[in-house]
Amino acid sequence: MDTARRARPIRTGLFQIDPPRLLGSACQNCGIRSFPARDFCPACLSDDVEANVPLSPSGTLYSFTTVRQAPPGRKTPYNLGYIDLDDGVRLLAQIDITHDELEIGMPLQVNLRPVGMQEDEDLIGYVFVRGEARERSVR
Numbered sequence: 209m210d211t212a213r214r215a216r217p218i219r220t221g222l223f224q225i226d227p228p229r230l231l232g233s234a235c236q237n238c239g240i241r242s243f244p245a246r247d248f249c250p251a252c253l254s255d256d257v258e259a260n261v262p263l264s265p266s267g268t269l270y271s272f273t274t275v276r277q278a279p280p281g282r283k284t285p286y287n288l289g290y291i292d293l294d295d296g297v298r299l300l301a302q303i304d305i306t307h308d309e310l311e312i313g314m315p316l317q318v319n320l321r322p323v324g325m326q327e328d329e330d331l332i333g334y335v336f337v338r339g340e341a342r343e344r345s346v347r
């Protein structure tokens with residue numbers, strides 16, 4: 209990434225830039241991780257949660273759809289999917305892979321990229337891209 213220009217996430221606390229990791233919360237009671245970060249655990253309702261926990265950058269595609277209608281200013285079509293990160297978090301995100309190449313269970317990894325400019329700073333957003341092929345886990 210170009211470090212000469214200043215860059216910041218589209219929303220504070222959503223992810224860190226170097227190394228690229230989404231930031232979630234981790235329950236200190238049951239261990240469940242959440243994204244985006246929450247101030248309580250959605251599984252056991254404990255409020256003993258740690259914030260700003262870097263999540264696994266890789267996961268697999270659980271399900272996906274193609275979005276063909278969007279608010280003005282948003283280019284269509286694009287693909288959205290549920291991704292199961294390796295540390296157990298399931299999240300919804302844009303996937304930068306053509307529809308025909310998407311396959312449930314395929315490896316994906318998080319990727320940060322400029323999505324716009326604001327006050328001379330690059331606004332950085334996240335998408336998921338094809339990840340390294342690896343052995344399928346047996347469940």
Ligand SMILES: [Zn+2]
Pocket residue numbers: 235236237238239240249250251252253254
């Ligand atoms: Zn919990």
